[in-house]
Amino acid sequence: MRGPPIVERGTTVVDDVHEVAPRKRADARRNITAIVEAATRCLADDPDVSMATIAKAAGVGRMTLYGHFESRSSLVAVAVEHALDRAEAELSAVDLGGDPYEAMGRLLDASWEVTFRNGGLVQAAENALSPALLQRAHTQLVDRAKSLLRRGRRDGRFRRDMPLDWQVTAIQSLLHGAATAVHQGTITPARAPGLVKATALTTLAVPGQRLE
Incomplete structure (x- = not known):
């Protein structure tokens, strides 16, 4: 059985997490792009559109949206x-x-x-x-x-x-x-x-x- 990720002093995480971190960053970039494009479209149609509507149009949850944009x-x-x-x-x-x-x-x-x-x-x-x-x-x-x-x-x-x-x-x-x-x-x-x-x-x- 494969053990837990190895952590070394002076660095973050190695082994498995080296594979996970880039994937998370790529997912974050895709989410940000989707949110911004959805916001651009939604705001163009309705300047008072809600954040919930933008999140739905972007295909993400409100927690994800607020994780990237605090307001x-x-x-x-x-x-x-x-x-x-x-x-x-x-x-x-x-x-x-x-x-x-x-x-x-x-x-x-x-x-x-x-x-x-x-x-x-x-x-x-x-x-x-x-x-x-x-x-x-x-x-x-x-x-x-x-x-x-x-x-x-x-x-x-x-x-x-x-x-x-x-x-x-x-x-x-x-x-x-x-x-x-x-x-x-x-x-x-x-x-x-x-x-x-x-x-x-x-x-x-x-x-x-x-x-x-």
């Missing part, structure tokens, strides 16, 4: 970081070169996907996160849009008779308004991105300019 706010913070990292990767991949008008259309398409997917996650973040993390969430689109708007205004592709910051605010409001309309059922998810792009580009275009 709801700590889980929300990690979920938002996860969503922001994904959004940053998607927005960074958008080609903003060439004609500013066409580039803005591509940025709007990508921004809509991010906005609609994250949904209530932003609202949950506003109730639980630090100003620094909230600022990061709001500047992902803003910085890109401002840079593109400046270039388009210089090239005569975007109107200059209104403040640039107001144009950015209008884009953000349109994206969030469209997401709300989809959730309320007044427009369909399939139609929303086209409406967002058409409305935003029409608003930004120089009056009398031919839209292409």
Whole structure:
């Protein structure tokens, strides 16, 4: 019969536990990943979702969830970081070169996907996160849009008779308004991105300019 694990001075555990510890760490990593992904999805659908619901969606028990995240706010913070990292990767991949008008259309398409997917996650973040993390969430689109708007205004592709910051605010409001309309059922998810792009580009275009 095999004896108990051997313990030596100055180390933790050897023999059997050398096999168990890596397996436990791997299980913990899988649980954390499942919890964060479940939290991201659940919070996007309902910013007030309970920890019990998130645990169920992740396929873990509440004890396991709280073993990795001691509070709801700590889980929300990690979920938002996860969503922001994904959004940053998607927005960074958008080609903003060439004609500013066409580039803005591509940025709007990508921004809509991010906005609609994250949904209530932003609202949950506003109730639980630090100003620094909230600022990061709001500047992902803003910085890109401002840079593109400046270039388009210089090239005569975007109107200059209104403040640039107001144009950015209008884009953000349109994206969030469209997401709300989809959730309320007044427009369909399939139609929303086209409406967002058409409305935003029409608003930004120089009056009398031919839209292409």
